[in-house]
Structures are given as C-alpha cells and as structure tokens.
Amino acid sequence: MSGSPTAPEQGTEHPAERPATADWAQRPERSNMAMLRLMAWLSLHLGRPTGRVLLHLIAAYFVAFAPAARRASRDYLGRALGRRARLTDGYRHVFSFAATIHDRLYLLKDRFELFDIRIEGAELIHDQTARGRGALLFGAHFGSFEVIRAVGRNQPGLQIALAMYEDNARKINTLLSAINPAARPEVIGLGRLDAMLRIRQRLADGALVGVLADRSLDDDARVHLPLLGSPAPLPLGPFRMAAMLRARVIFMAGLYHGGNRYTVRFLPIADFAGLGEPGAPTRDEAIHAAMQAYAAALETCCREAPSNWFNFFPFWGDAPQAPQ
Numbered sequence: 001m002s003g004s005p006t007a008p009e010q011g012t013e014h015p016a017e018r019p020a021t022a023d024w025a026q027r028p029e030r031s032n033m034a035m036l037r038l039m040a041w042l043s044l045h046l047g048r049p050t051g052r053v054l055l056h057l058i059a060a061y062f063v064a065f066a067p068a069a070r071r072a073s074r075d076y077l078g079r080a081l082g083r084r085a086r087l088t089d090g091y092r093h094v095f096s097f098a099a100t101i102h103d104r105l106y107l108l109k110d111r112f113e114l115f116d117i118r119i120e121g122a123e124l125i126h127d128q129t130a131r132g133r134g135a136l137l138f139g140a141h142f143g144s145f146e147v148i149r150a151v152g153r154n155q156p157g158l159q160i161a162l163a164m165y166e167d168n169a170r171k172i173n174t175l176l177s178a179i180n181p182a183a184r185p186e187v188i189g190l191g192r193l194d195a196m197l198r199i200r201q202r203l204a205d206g207a208l209v210g211v212l213a214d215r216s217l218d219d220d221a222r223v224h225l226p227l228l229g230s231p232a233p234l235p236l237g238p239f240r241m242a243a244m245l246r247a248r249v250i251f252m253a254g255l256y257h258g259g260n261r262y263t264v265r266f267l268p269i270a271d272f273a274g275l276g277e278p279g280a281p282t283r284d285e286a287i288h289a290a291m292q293a294y295a296a297a298l299e300t301c302c303r304e305a306p307s308n309w310f311n312f313f314p315f316w317g318d319a320p321q322a323p324q
Contacts, residue, residue: 059095069312079228080306096307121266134203140214144254159207
C-alpha cells in the first residue's frame with residue numbers, strides 16, 4: 001500500500017515479498033459504461049426477477065469463454081470446499097458475483113425492502129462510534145460491500161469513507177454517478193501524498209474507513225500466511241497503516257446466501273491504540289497477530305459461503321492445494 005513503510009516485519013511465516021506482477025490490476029475490463037448503464041436501466045425498469053434471468057446468461061458466457069478465470073475459480077473452490085470443484089460449483093461462483101453486482105443497483109436506489117439483511121457484530125460499530133473513535137474496516141473482495149454501505153446509510157450520524165487505489169476509485173465514482181449521484185461514497189485515493197493524512201483526519205472525526213485488504217499492487221510488500229490450506233500472499237500495507245495510525249481494526253464482510261438473503265458481519269481484529277505501552281506486544285508482533293486474525297476471519301467466511309470470494313485470478317500462485 002503506497003504511503004506506508006516498507007521494512008520487512010519479523011515473526012511472519014515467510015518474509016515479505018514483492019511479486020513482479022499483480023494479475024488482478026492488469027486484467028482488462030470485460031464491460032464498458034454503456035453496457036453497465038443499459039443493465040442498470042433494464043434491471044430498474046423491468047424489476048429484479050427479470051434482471052436475474054439475464055444474469056444466468058451472463059454467468060454462462062463467463063464460464064464458457066474465460067478459461068483463465070475458470071481455472072482460478074476451480075483452484076480456489078477446491079480449497080474452500082475441501083473437495084474437487086465441479087462445473088456447477090464454478091457456475092455458482094460466477095453467478096454469485098453477477099448477482100451481488102446486480103443487487104448493488106437496487107441497494108444504490110435504497111430499495112431495501114427487496115432484501116433480507118441480517119447483521120452480526122453491530123455492537124462493535126455502536127461501541128466505536130459511541131466513544132467518538134473512528135476505526136478501519138478491513139474487508140476483502142468477498143460478497144457485497146454495497147450491502148454494508150447500505151446498512152451504514154441507514155444509521156444516522158454514521159460516517160463511512162472508502163480508501164482505494166486511484167484507478168478503481170475513478171471507476172467506482174463514474175458508475176455510482178450514473179446510477180445515483182446521491183449515493184456516491186467519500187473516497188480517499190490510495191497512492192496520493194495526502195492519503196494518510198486524510199485517513200488520520202477521518203478517524204479523528206469518528207468515521208469508519210473501509211479498506212479491501214486482500215489485494216495490493218505489484219510494488220507492495222506481502223506476507224505469506226496460512227489460508228485455506230496453503231500459504232497465501234496477503235498485503236502488509238493495510239496493517240502497517242493501521243499500526244502507524246494506532247487505529248482499531250474491524251473485519252467486515254457482506255455474505256450473500258442466494259436469493260435476496262445477506263448477512264453483514266463485523267468481527268474484532270486488532271486495536272493498535274495501546275502500541276508502546278508497558279507490557280504491550282511489539283509493533284511487529286501486533287501486526288503479525290492482526291494479519292493472522294484477518295486471515296482466519298476470511299477463511300471462516302470462505303468456508304461458510306465459498307461462492308462469495310471474487311478473486312478470479314491465481315491468488316496462491318503456484319502453491320499446491322493441501323491434500324483433501
């Protein structure tokens with residue numbers, strides 16, 4: 001993550017690494033804004049049931065004509081399911097991805113009556129905001145982040161900002177402006193010189209700052225930690241940032257269970273406010289423990305809702321699966 005220190009941390013399973021490429025950042029977009037606007041118009045005018053019929057065609061096309069993504073999906077699903085992934089598993093994976101994007105259109109339009117949304121761990125957020133302290137919400141490319149934002153928009157006084165890479169931030173803002181300009185989030189562009197200062201200020205204001213902590217760009221350090229049976233390269237930057245800001249970290253996920261059912265989940269990960277106090281872990285130890293807790297929370301979600309993790313590229317690289 002740009003703007004954070006780059007010295008290797010101690011106490012990790014493997015040293016931090018800097019891969020030459022970041023596949024997810026190099027993959028071309030498979031859609032354009034005209035198609036997204038058309039899909040939005042059809043969905044919002046014809047209704048959610050009709051729109052979901054179109055999703056089956058989109059998912060079938062993707063499964064048939066995206067072999068690299070299909071292979072990555074099969075590798076991930078084999079790890080999450082604990083068995084060899086079948087074609088139907090891969091189709092369900094892609095359809096879940098399409099369904100969460102489709103539902104995003106309705107959530108952006110505040111059509112909450114269409115959904116059955118349950119919340120786990122809401123007391124963590126209430127406690128944090130009641131004390132006037134902001135927190136970092138660490139999520140992943142898992143399920144629906146929009147359902148988390150939608151829940152937040154229904155909470156008076158709750159401030160939520162997003163920290164993301166500049167290119168993604170521009171795409172998100174363009175898409176949201178086309179659907180509902182009023183729903184545009186506050187975005188802090190990572191990689192800018194003032195990004196850390198802006199995040200620090202928003203935390204001081206009592207805001208929640210969301211970060212998708214399962215990916216980074218190719219020049220960012222990673223640490224290999226156990227995830228679904230094999231060492232996985234997780235970005236070090238978000239956790240260094242949390243330690244530098246002495247912030248509390250809460251895991252977030254919007255699990256999609258099919259149909260119109262979602263669960264918004266919050267779990268405690270770490271609180272770096274006590275760094276440096278007598279008897280407290282060292283900075284490196286605290287970062288390592290936080291990364292382990294994050295990986296464990298993500299693995300639990302992947303086991304519970306395996307079709308929800310939307311990383312359609314070889315996340316583990318050449319690491320073999322653990323024996324089933």
